[in-house]
Amino acid sequence: MNDRKPPRGETAPHGDGKAKSPRLGREIQIRIGDKLRSMYDDIVDEGVPDRFASLLRQFDEPSSNNRE
Amino acid sequence: MALSRGMHDDILAAIPNLRAFAVSLCGNIDRADDLVQETLLKAIANIDRFQPGTNLSAWLFTILRNHFRSEFRKRRREVEDADGKYTESLTAEPSQVGSIEFAEFKRALAQLPQDQREALILVGASGFSYEEAANICDCAVGTIKSRVNRARNRLAELMDINGAADFGPDEAMRGILTGT
Numbered sequence: 001m002n003d004r005k006p007p008r009g010e011t012a013p014h015g016d017g018k019a020k021s022p023r024l025g026r027e028i029q030i031r032i033g034d035k036l037r038s039m040y041d042d043i044v045d046e047g048v049p050d051r052f053a054s055l056l057r058q059f060d061e062p063s064s065n066n067r068e
Numbered sequence: 069m070a071l072s073r074g075m076h077d078d079i080l081a082a083i084p085n086l087r088a089f090a091v092s093l094c095g096n097i098d099r100a101d102d103l104v105q106e107t108l109l110k111a112i113a114n115i116d117r118f119q120p121g122t123n124l125s126a127w128l129f130t131i132l133r134n135h136f137r138s139e140f141r142k143r144r145r146e147v148e149d150a151d152g153k154y155t156e157s158l159t160a161e162p163s164q165v166g167s168i169e170f171a172e173f174k175r176a177l178a179q180l181p182q183d184q185r186e187a188l189i190l191v192g193a194s195g196f197s198y199e200e201a202a203n204i205c206d207c208a209v210g211t212i213k214s215r216v217n218r219a220r221n222r223l224a225e226l227m228d229i230n231g232a233a234d235f236g237p238d239e240a241m242r243g244i245l246t247g248t
Contacts, residue, residue, distance in 0.1 A: 028224040032220060032223050032224065036189070040193035040194070041088075044085055046084065052080075055108060056071065059070060059112050060070065061070040061072060
């Protein structure tokens with residue numbers, strides 16, 4: 001569910017007051033979004049490491065005995 | 069403290085995304101995995117506080133973020149340091165194709181204040197809405213929007229320094245002159 005807000009050519013009123021042309025800003029913002037997600041997805045694509053899968057299994061509801 | 073099959077599966081499904089967020093906080097996959105481990109233990113210990121039907125992923129993200137800020141960071145001495153360990157560990161990650169490109173981007177990302185970087189990741193990469201991100205960060209929606217905008221603008225500035233060549237000096241100049 002990527003509810004990404006469309007990047008607008010925001011000028012930067014805060015900070016150092018530099019103005020950017022909307023067209024220049026938007027292209028860079030698209031690149032930023034792509035890079036960010038690409039970096040992020042690299043990790044997501046690794047899936048679930050064994051250590052977490054076995055951690056979760058330890059807490060499963062026991063089928064027969066009653067342990068805490 | 070036992071997990072039903074459903075909870076087990078739902079938590080499992082949330083882990084990849086949680087890991088990626090943890091990496092953006094810690095800057096290092098090993099520390100990130102330790103953070104995720106501690107988060108999962110905390111979540112399971114408090115599973116009765118989770119309201120079924122609400123957003124489990126957002127709940128886990130909230131726990132992770134709070135844990136990072138309150139305990140994990142202090143213990144592991146995670147310091148915001150644009151030029152130090154954080155950046156180094158990001159760029160040293162054995163990676164992916166185009167790692168030079170990523171290294172530059174990661175360096176720029178590391179220069180953002182923690183709040184801005186986090187907001188940007190939540191909205192721009194983790195796929196949360198502004199409202200969900202605001203809940204995770206325990207702040208107003210307007211605050212998140214403002215942080216995301218600042219993060220984007222700052223990254224645009226930082227990358228523009230490197231990317232100006234792509235657009236040519238004339239175009240950059242024109243942009244500056246005609247910009248509102």
